[in-house]
Amino acid sequence: MSAYLDHAATTPMRASARAAWIEQSERGGNPSSLHTSGRAARAVVEESREEIAGALSARPSEVVFTSGGTEADNLAIKGTYAARLASVGARRLVVGGIEHHAVLDPVEHLVKAQGAEVTWLEPDRCGHILVDDLRAAITPVLASANSANSADGANSADGADGADAGGVAVVSVMWANNEVGTVQPVAELAAVAREAGVPFHTDAVQAVGQLPVDFAASGADLMTVSAHKVGGPVGVGALLARRDARLVPLVHGGGQERQVRSGTLDAAGIRAFAVALTEAVAERDVEAKRLTVLRDRLIGSALGLELGISVSGCWTEGDATDRLPGNAHLLVPGCEGDSLLYLLDAAGVECSTGSACQAGVPQPSHVLLAMGYPEAEARGALRLSLGHTSTDGDVDAFLAALPGVVERARRASGAA
Structure with a gap:
């Protein structure tokens, strides 16, 4: 699954x-x-x-x-x-x-x-x-x-x-x-x-x-x-x-x-x-705390893998007011976001990139470009968003797959 x-x-x-x-x-x-x-x-x-x-x-x-x-x-x-x-x-x-x-x-x-x-x-x-x-x-x-x-x-x-x-x-x-x-x-x-x-x-x-x-x-x-x-x-x-x-x-x-x-x-x-x-509004306060913990573990662990990964935007551990509690947006250097997405999907992890496709050519996220990120950096974006069905197991699966996925994506791009 x-x-x-x-x-x-x-x-x-x-x-x-x-x-x-x-x-x-x-x-x-x-x-x-x-x-x-x-x-x-x-x-x-x-x-x-x-x-x-x-x-x-x-x-x-x-x-x-x-x-x-x-x-x-x-x-x-x-x-x-x-x-x-x-x-x-x-x-x-x-x-x-x-x-x-x-x-x-x-x-x-x-x-x-x-x-x-x-x-x-x-x-x-x-x-x-x-x-x-x-x-x-x-x-x-x-x-x-x-x-x-x-x-x-x-x-x-x-x-x-x-x-x-x-x-x-x-x-x-x-x-x-x-x-x-x-x-x-x-x-x-x-x-x-x-x-x-x-x-x-x-x-x-x-x-x-x-x-x-x-x-x-x-x-x-x-x-x-x-x-x-x-x-x-x-x-x-x-x-x-x-x-x-x-x-x-x-x-x-x-x-x-x-x-x-x-x-x-x-x-x-x-x-x-x-x-x-x-139901979502009634559960919001409890769910926001739960998702914040999951999000922070996902981000913190990804940063700790020593793969050069960084967080897009600003992130403060434990904060659920300045950044959505279920949002983790990562930049992976030396990789194309689409390659990361397909490799993660093959490993059983479904997520998204911030890119758009125009005339069959992937384009970097307009959001990241507007925030001042260079195009080359913006191309390696991954969006991981958590919700009411998210579990520790989902985060574990992503973290387990990530090192191998990054290695393969960098080889494909010639950055390894």
Whole structure:
């Protein structure tokens, strides 16, 4: 049996979520239908919406169901951009340089297809987006907003919007990075955006279930979550959107979700999502401590093998606030990440690299490059991510396989 160390990609479905999914899928019924089966399915959806909202400290009306994190990110970026462009002429995006491609690609699409402008917030060596950098990126907006508020005698978002014509449409910074696990100061970043009257979006897909995620307290206007990262099914997620968030829909049809997202709701998937999320949040504190211990043993032991391995980003033993408790991201010199991955897979260890493949040629991680790592160093990246099924045996299997794998990978690259 393989040692599964790729929970950041997807985590196995929880037994409770699987049971809930099977139970609801056997009932059937379209939640938009008015007959008995439809009303029963609608009740399941709304009860699940309340549970998800409660687990994330949101209002039920703020939970907009989607097909997953990618759709939610697209709706947040494209939908907010279109609304702000129409209302105040704002066409600039301010975005973290280490975002997931579910954010990066919609931004690039808006730049190429609609003439949007983008200001990239580059991280420090640990992967943090600095609050001062965000403030500097929207300083003209802040100055204009403060001037308008002083004249109006109020500090309202509407006043800031009026002053922000032609300025920033949306700020997007992820809660925790999917590759190196760095946790961002979301509340502080959101406060800067709010001061300027600019909507703030955060992709919290990796954070939920590992960190305390409180939508209300975060100050974010929009937040992305996904079921399959917390032990729910693939194909369902949500965009949490404050009631005053302005969004232009990407998909038109029945307008099922607040008129901003159309499509028949997957009652079984939503029910399983709610069950998995509720369980993950309830177990979070205990599980975070357990995963931190496993992560630290994995990292510490890998560094102790005298293979020249280093940790990407910043790591402090025992810390589960600045870096995701389940994230171990290693750099192995003299190796290609893909070679390491395939050799580990052959040895029964499943993990990931941070690389992307373009035109059949592996490319180093944009996250590591943005953090200042040289391309040659970034190519030897391995991401090992732990989750609710991870055990000491999984870590042991990785550590046992690693020396031989590194030796073979270096021979293949000519570095041995």
